Structures are given as C-alpha cells and as structure tokens.
Amino acid sequence: MGESARQLNRGFHVEIRRGAQKVAEEVAGRIIAALRVRPALTLGLPTGSTAMPVHAALVAAHREGRVSFARCDVFAVDEYLGLEASDARSYARFLRDHLVSHIDLPAAQFHVPDGLASDPSEEADRFAQSLAQRGGFDLLFLGLGANGHLAFNEPGSPRDARTRYVQLDESTLAANSRFFRNSNEQPTEAITIGLAEIMEARQVIVAATGESKARAVAAIRNSQPVSVCPAGILNGHPNACLIIDEAAGGS
Numbered sequence: 001m002g003e004s005a006r007q008l009n010r011g012f013h014v015e016i017r018r019g020a021q022k023v024a025e026e027v028a029g030r031i032i033a034a035l036r037v038r039p040a041l042t043l044g045l046p047t048g049s050t051a052m053p054v055h056a057a058l059v060a061a062h063r064e065g066r067v068s069f070a071r072c073d074v075f076a077v078d079e080y081l082g083l084e085a086s087d088a089r090s091y092a093r094f095l096r097d098h099l100v101s102h103i104d105l106p107a108a109q110f111h112v113p114d115g116l117a118s119d120p121s122e123e124a125d126r127f128a129q130s131l132a133q134r135g136g137f138d139l140l141f142l143g144l145g146a147n148g149h150l151a152f153n154e155p156g157s158p159r160d161a162r163t164r165y166v167q168l169d170e171s172t173l174a175a176n177s178r179f180f181r182n183s184n185e186q187p188t189e190a191i192t193i194g195l196a197e198i199m200e201a202r203q204v205i206v207a208a209t210g211e212s213k214a215r216a217v218a219a220i221r222n223s224q225p226v227s228v229c230p231a232g233i234l235n236g237h238p239n240a241c242l243i244i245d246e247a248a249g250g251s
C-alpha cells in the first residue's frame with residue numbers, strides 16, 4: 001500500500017498517508033468507528049485547515065447515514081478570547097459552520113469556551129468541569145501547530161496544565177494571521193485545554209499535513225523536550241497516533 005507505520009517510544013504511533021485528503025479520511029474513519037462502538041462518546045475536536053476535510057468527511061458520513069452524533073458530547077479544544085461565538089473567525093463559529101450545523105448533535109452537547117467571558121479563568125474552570133463531568137475525552141482529535149503546539153498549548157506549557165487562559169506565541173499569531181485582515185483585529189489570548197487533559201484522554205489522534213509541519217513532526221520524532229515541542233508529550237501516551245502526509249513527514 002506504500003503506507004508505513006512505526007512505533008515511537010512508548011505510545012506515539014506514526015502513520016503516513018498519501019496527501020491531506022487521505023489523512024482526513026483516515027482520521028474521520030477512526031472517529032466514526034469510535035462513535036459506532038460508543039455512541040455516547042466524549043469527543044474533542046480542533047479547528048484549522050487540517051481539521052476542515054475531516055469535518056467534511058464526518059458530515060458526508062452523517063448524510064449517508066453512516067454515523068450519528070445524537071448521543072455524544074463534542075468539546076472544542078480551544079477558543080480565542082475577544083471574539084463573539086457568531087464571529088466568522090471564532091472557533092465556535094468554525095465548528096458550527098463546518099460540522100455542527102450539518103449533523104444531529106443536540107445543541108446542549110456542543111461545548112466551546114465563551115470567548116467573551118468577563119472572567120476567562122472562571123470560564124476555563126467551568127469548561128474543564130463540564131469536560132470532567134463527562135469523564136474527560138474518550139477520543140481527542142488534534143491538529144499540530146507549526147511550533148509543535150497542541151490546541152493552544154504553546155512551547156513552555158507545563159505538563160500538568162489544565163484548561164486555562166493563555167497568551168499566544170508570536171509564531172502562532174504569525175501562522176494564524178491569514179484569517180485576519182489586520183493584526184489589531186487578531187486576538188492574542190485564548191482559552192485552551194491543557195496538556196494534562198490531553199494526556200488523560202483515552203485515545204488521541206494528531207493530524208499534520210504539509211511542509212509547514214515537517215519541523216514539528218521531526219521534533220516529535222526526535223523526542224525534543226516537551227518545553228520545546230509540546231506535542232512530544234504524546235510520546236508518553238499509551239494510545240496516541242500521529243497521522244501525517246509525506247510532506248509533513250519530510251519527504
């Protein structure tokens with residue numbers, strides 16, 4: 001099949017697929033399989049260009065009657081501070097437009113931190129509590145930042161950090177500036193799930209596509225310190241998979 005897989009350290013399994021679309025199909029297939037086994041899944045989902053074709057594949061599968069989200073809970077993994085949920089650049093809106101509006105997920109089972117909360121720390125705690133009430137993540141799908149971030153856990157994030165209010169790195173602001181017309185409209189702070197909640201997830205899937213992710217993928221494979229490459233923390237996870245295309249794999 002020309003596809004390869006290898007085991008890294010304890011738990012981070014790397015799989016290579018031919019191109020971003022195949023990566024997305026693989027991720028969506030695993031999410032659908034998990035929902036079939038456990039319809040009341042607690043599912044964590046990212047936004048971003050890597051996630052977009054995954055969401056599209058989930059919507060297509062739902063339309064074809066191959067998957068239902070009626071009993072699961074979906075948690076966004078991060079949200080900008082300072083944007084309304086209806087703002088086209090908010091992650092709440094992204095998930096709504098690309099996934100939630102097109103599937104059978106009840107509104108009360110869709111959870112996103114409130115980007116306009118007057119007390120972001122309190123809002124982060126509220127979000128963490130509602131995740132904990134549902135037993136944490138059964139399946140957590142994440143994208144990969146070009147600087148190795150997971151959700152908005154930037155380099156230097158503590159391993160024991162839980163959902164919290166964070167400042168974004170200059171490199172992340174630069175990478176995401178494409179979504180904003182000018183820099184004074186771009187939020188510099190966010191609420192993100194923490195590395196602790198990521199490590200507590202029963203299953204983690206990280207997807208990365210394109211050349212811009214090759215350095216972060218190499219840092220994971222070379223076991224760079226977590227303080228430099230947060231995603232490397234998953235080398236110590238018992239059930240984590242990194243699904244990449246050839247470009248992200250450096251070939």
Ligand code: GLP
Pocket residue numbers: 046047048049050051077078142143144145146150151152172176
């Ligand atoms: C963003 C988000 C992450 C996302 C990542 C990759 O900054 N905070 O949750 O997974 O970066 O995004 P993309 O797939 O667009 O490269």
